[in-house]
Amino acid sequence: MALDATEHSMHDRLKAQQSQMLLRVGEMVSMPTGYGNKSGLLSLREFLAVRLRNLGATIELIDADARPEWIESTSGPDARMPILVAHRTQGRTGPRMLLCGHLDTVHDPKGTFQRMEPRSDGAVVGPGVVDMKGGLEVLVCALEMLEAHGERVAWTVVLVSDEESGSFGSAAALTKLAATHDRAFVVEPATASGDLVVARAGSGQFMLQAFGRAAHAGRDFAKGISAVTALAKAVVDASALVDIPRGRLVNIGPLQGGVATNIVPDAARAWGNFRFANDAEGRELGLALDALAYGSESDVPRLRLCKNANRPAKPCTDQVKALGLRAQIVATDLGLSVGLASTGGVSDANLIQQAGPPTLDGLGVRGGNLHRNDEFMWPDSLPERASLLAILLRRESRLSTE
Numbered sequence: 001m002a003l004d005a006t007e008h009s010m011h012d013r014l015k016a017q018q019s020q021m022l023l024r025v026g027e028m029v030s031m032p033t034g035y036g037n038k039s040g041l042l043s044l045r046e047f048l049a050v051r052l053r054n055l056g057a058t059i060e061l062i063d064a065d066a067r068p069e070w071i072e073s074t075s076g077p078d079a080r081m082p083i084l085v086a087h088r089t090q091g092r093t094g095p096r097m098l099l100c101g102h103l104d105t106v107h108d109p110k111g112t113f114q115r116m117e118p119r120s121d122g123a124v125v126g127p128g129v130v131d132m133k134g135g136l137e138v139l140v141c142a143l144e145m146l147e148a149h150g151e152r153v154a155w156t157v158v159l160v161s162d163e164e165s166g167s168f169g170s171a172a173a174l175t176k177l178a179a180t181h182d183r184a185f186v187v188e189p190a191t192a193s194g195d196l197v198v199a200r201a202g203s204g205q206f207m208l209q210a211f212g213r214a215a216h217a218g219r220d221f222a223k224g225i226s227a228v229t230a231l232a233k234a235v236v237d238a239s240a241l242v243d244i245p246r247g248r249l250v251n252i253g254p255l256q257g258g259v260a261t262n263i264v265p266d267a268a269r270a271w272g273n274f275r276f277a278n279d280a281e282g283r284e285l286g287l288a289l290d291a292l293a294y295g296s297e298s299d300v301p302r303l304r305l306c307k308n309a310n311r312p313a314k315p316c317t318d319q320v321k322a323l324g325l326r327a328q329i330v331a332t333d334l335g336l337s338v339g340l341a342s343t344g345g346v347s348d349a350n351l352i353q354q355a356g357p358p359t360l361d362g363l364g365v366r367g368g369n370l371h372r373n374d375e376f377m378w379p380d381s382l383p384e385r386a387s388l389l390a391i392l393l394r395r396e397s398r399l400s401t402e
């Protein structure tokens, strides 16, 4: 299959827009959206809402849920910003496409890494350039190009503000939206070589909380029961659940316990993250973590475990594989070589796919050093990925809803 006249036109126009696309990414980067920074998140949301409204979309804001209290201290600030949903489905037939992105980054809005700047090899460096302000530009430009060519694709865009801290606030909204769509596309960064992401491991958060009895460490040591010692044992037991060949990972930290060296500590906590290759493994690992808890309300020592498997595994189902193969055909038609990858990293694609539609991820820009102070993006991947997404959406819209 080769590009038809409309696809050629979309591709040519996008290529001609590279410098404007890059300028807009720079503008988005200048709105700091890390650490739950409300003013930056609001500016960026409005910047994108204006463009989506111009495409005829109806904008809806959905309140985010509160996240579990015990998560607070480890997953960064809770932005709790309403979720933006832009609908362009009314009067349109064919498969309903859900496009998903996140506004937040992991970068400190008051830190030294603030602006987008060119690198000597042609890349640009900046906070969130690849994860995922470049991807947001790709998403909007692909839709602008479809609308400009009169393509009546039925699409919905959802933009969340808390993906980097686990999407606890937006999970319910994402799940509900996903259930009413036929395909989903997520603009997380491509892999380093430009591959799309078809499968992701699952992930969850947990907290181990130990209770003991305080006592003076010298005068009454024997009356004390150390929560730190109880916690330490549980940390070792939890770490023993790691099975790398099976894709079972348990990472523990930070830890907290005790108030002074001369007091037997009566409270201690540790937070952790667990990862699993598939949901059956996830359930098994979850039960093994649950089994670390012991003691009833009045017992000391006592160990409590709180956990939340907030990212179910995202397997490469037959439908996902087929969608990925069709995307690869588009890439080939564009003269690109794009593979289909699996990764241990998680995203909103995990939640969306579990709720129904086959989901293709990694449709964002190429770059690297995500979450670091030298995060970079290749500017030529902006029109490249926008063409890929626009043409893929156009071709998918002509297929059945299956």
Ligand SMILES: [Zn+2]
Pocket: 102, 131, 132, 163, 188, 189
């Ligand atoms: Zn991301």
